[in-house]
Amino acid sequence: MESQPKPFVWQMVKEAVEVHGNKSTNTAIRDWILEHYPGVNVNTIQNTIIICTVNHESRVHYKENNRPRRCNDIYDLLYRPASGKVEMYDPRIHGIWEIAQDEKGVLTVREVKERDELSREQLTVGNGCIEAKHLRSYLAKNLELIEDGLELYVDVFGNDGVEYPTDFGPID
Structure with a gap:
């Protein structure tokens, strides 16, 4: 019997948040993924949550987010209203976010002021x-x-x- 290939971890994170009503905690996401996709590395799950969170300052340290850009691609899924909590990112609600360089050339996340x-x-x-x-x-x-x-x-x-x-x- 052929086994189905596992989705990418960012897809697992998205699925976990959607299952929880588009709002969740990092712990609930991790637990849901481990239950439905056994064997996924716990650190990979946590890193992916950071990578996919538009307003998480640490996201710029990952290769997926290592250049200035508007937040509108596959890795821009989540918004963090508080530490350890995330919800599905909606620019109409949360504003438009971007990865930008500050005056010293350091990458940072910020809300775009049109x-x-x-x-x-x-x-x-x-x-x-x-x-x-x-x-x-x-x-x-x-x-x-x-x-x-x-x-x-x-x-x-x-x-x-x-x-x-x-x-x-x-x-x-």
């Missing part, structure tokens, strides 16, 4: 060329300049298609 418009300093043009990130932002907000009826892709979590992360890198 800017309605670019500051005067950001609009300064050197040698007649605007930075690509500013042009991208301007065009994303003014798609009708490119083509009437053009719309920006938005995924089920409300993340737009500007520098949208894929397995092959960000795309626009």
Whole structure:
């Protein structure tokens, strides 16, 4: 008899939280996984919970999260309202989070504070060329300049298609 392959541990974590009504504790997640998938390493479970928690400062120490990016990929599943407790991450409820570099170049997690418009300093043009990130932002907000009826892709979590992360890198 062929055995079914085990899902990835991040999928086990997601399943465990969903089974518990989309809110759980690290201990309940661990116990549920060990009951349903015997033999999974306990440290791997705990590390995966950290990796998948958008507002956990330590997540930046894992390879899955070792670069600046918006929190909108497969590892951005959980939000931590208190130590040892998690719930399914919903950007509409918890805000949009990102992994960013601080002024010293150190990776950190933070909630994104959306800017309605670019500051005067950001609009300064050197040698007649605007930075690509500013042009991208301007065009994303003014798609009708490119083509009437053009719309920006938005995924089920409300993340737009500007520098949208894929397995092959960000795309626009």
